[in-house]
Amino acid sequence: MRILVVLGFLAICHQAMAETVNVYSFRQNFLIQPILDEFTKETGIKSEVIFAKKGLIQRIKREGKLSPADVVLTSDFSKLLDLKDQGLTQAFDKDSLIQSNIPSQFRDEDRQWVALTKRVRNIYSSKERVGKLNIRYEDLSSAKYKGKICTRSGKHPYNLGLIASMIAHDGVDQTEQWLTGVKNNLARKPQGNDRGQVKAINSGLCDISLGNSYYFGKMLMDDKQKVWADSVELNFPNQQDRGSHINVSGAVIAKHAPHKDAALKLLSFLSSDKAQAMYSELNMEYPVKPGVAPSKLVQSWGDFKADTIALNQVAAQRKAALKLVDKVKFDL
């Protein structure tokens, strides 16, 4: 009982304390903490974080108007849209810095969400056995890659995003054929994360894998994983036609944010030159703010053409993509 009283008291104190911003984050603590620390240094506003990869949206929904969440940080685009669709967001001010920092392609027209970084869905290939490739996602179903492809689960948001974009471009039927073809080409059942696939290429289990670009940078920075990264080429797919599929990480201000001002300041900060550069330096992602150059390492991977299809159009196909994954039993 005493614990409860103390907890209750703490909860009250917690609310009374001024100048904090509460962050619900789908992104890992160690990725965002340095940026949040910088924010505290600049503004004096402290941040409190809950990190979970799953279920945060449901939690906010349940907490209703009492929810302490001010800002939600997501690691992919569909969650931004989920939050908006479920009425869990509120608009940021029309004349806020976010509007001027971020191009309209990367923020909601109703000002309900904003993208903060871009990530490319690349195709990794074995340096030794395949070399640099001029490849399209569509080619992955080609018979010449039989038994040579590794990937993580088809249901992971990054793969779902890619499949949804394929549906948006090529239609459901063609994508189903493609997905069946890719499944038939797999060297092993989908498992592990993007890095695990590069590790598999390094060990000779497969030649080709799907993976986001920043993992390449992260592997290069890790003593043990550098060997894996050194054994592969990073390819940007579909350079001759529509460009490579990109996903975004982003943020929203929660509908019932108790510290809306602080939330707005945080979002403005995250879209500023400084934070955008930090994202690129620390996490090897592509900034969305024009004029902020990616880190040297990221630049060294070369320029690429990105798919410019509206993110909304891709997100609209997400459920269809998921059904396809189940239908062709991609993960089984």
Added chain:
Amino acid sequence: MRSINVLSISSGAIALLIFAPVLALMYESFFSAAALNDDTFQDLAQSVLFDYLTNSLLVVFGTLIFACLFSIAPAWWCARYEFKGRRILQWAMVFPLAIPAYISAYVYTEALDYAGPIQTLLRDLFQWRSPSDYWFFDIRSITGASLMLALALYPYIYILMRNGFANQSDHLEHAGRLLGANERRIFFKIRLPLARPALAIGCTLVAMESLADFGTVHLFAISTLTTAIYDSWLVYGSLSTAAKISCLLLLFVVSLSWLERKQRESQKHYDLKGSHSLTKKTASKKQLLLIWMVCLSILSLGFVIPVLTLISYNLDYLTENLNGKLWLHAQHTFTLAASAGVICTALALLFNANQRFFPKKLHASQQNLASIGYAIPGTVLAIAILIPLGAMDLGLNAILESWNMDSVGLILSGSSFALLMAFVIRFAAIANGSVHSAYEHIPPNLDAAARSLNTHSWRLFKDIHLPLITPATISALLLVFIECVKELPAAILLRPFNFETLSTYVYQFASDEQLEHGALGALLIIAVSLIPIFVLSRTQKMS
């Protein structure tokens, strides 16, 4: 006959309270507007649900087989034989319980995968070039997952069986010997059947735990019903489908325990501990060799290898892993787990005493009701808990507002209270199972004798039942504590701001397949879980 009394009312009320979140979830899944307009379940049923179901059953089945293989013989040996080092060995066999299955799974995957050191070495030795050149045990398989889960869960069966064997008396064995039965026949025809209640409860716990497992099967990329629950809820965004599949899981668990009870009803056996309890034999040299070899192999697989691997990870990343906050996380974890352990054990005593004093179908079903949380995957349970707690918070704040008082915010759903509640609901079944099996062993004529001396219920409980079930009660406390320390999915979702348990801390690394960086935290989980085992081994005489 007094039919209304404080004991029954309070145990009924608590059982209902524990069941409330599940009830709320069921309501949402079948009757809410969203549920009625949702065809996700049909879609899944047409495509993959059957595969998922099959996989789930195979994992449970495999885990049970492995877990029985690992536990029954050591339990028997430790209860039956006296040999040097037995006291240490009988406790050491419980150690693997301290390691979450997903951590061992991670360690073994790293070692046995295609890119791992063992296969690489074999390829180098034999000049194999590609996977098609040779066969190797695929750890990321149903067999692999069953093995990992069994290594982490077999101590349940082991503890219960060891207590079960140790509490048996020699009467029946003497009778058997007179009729010319040998050691082997006595074990299979007398000892093992007598320990069946303990075996049944142990197996039910293991079955439920492996049914609800997410971490291991997820790491091994095996799609099971829990995967389907997560997918439908978090990817399809359909809570109602997730709840429907949860109900399917529950159906399994309920029928499992029903079947077990039905079978057991016909053969009740009571025995008195005391002058006739199992006499220990001295083990022969040959037997000793076998005992040590088997037990040490199991221990190495389930405990020594994972711990040594974690230590070696730590040596590689020690400076990065050392973190002042870890100590705080350990304290959080310890406090929460201890509170949940005490509450669960108290509830188990309450339910079982109630059932004992007022044996009714209703009271038995209360116990089942209160145990149901065990079969619900943590994430779903977390959401189920948020439904009533969130509503209570809103109500409370509305009342305060009407009195012109300051809002207290999410005092229930946003504090550690929610987490504590989740732990209690999830693990009430473990405490209940342990206490229940001990109660079953107390012969009713003891109660009758006490009653004939005009003893009232409280004294009967305090002076007769409690001393007899103390070992089981302490085991209950220990098991719940350890499970809470290891619990992950509910903790992730329900913890308040800047509040980490050791599991959630380790998970942020493990989820990224970078357990190396969370290795120190993982070792702390193991250390914290080992504390109660050590304490018990010093204070409790197991047999």
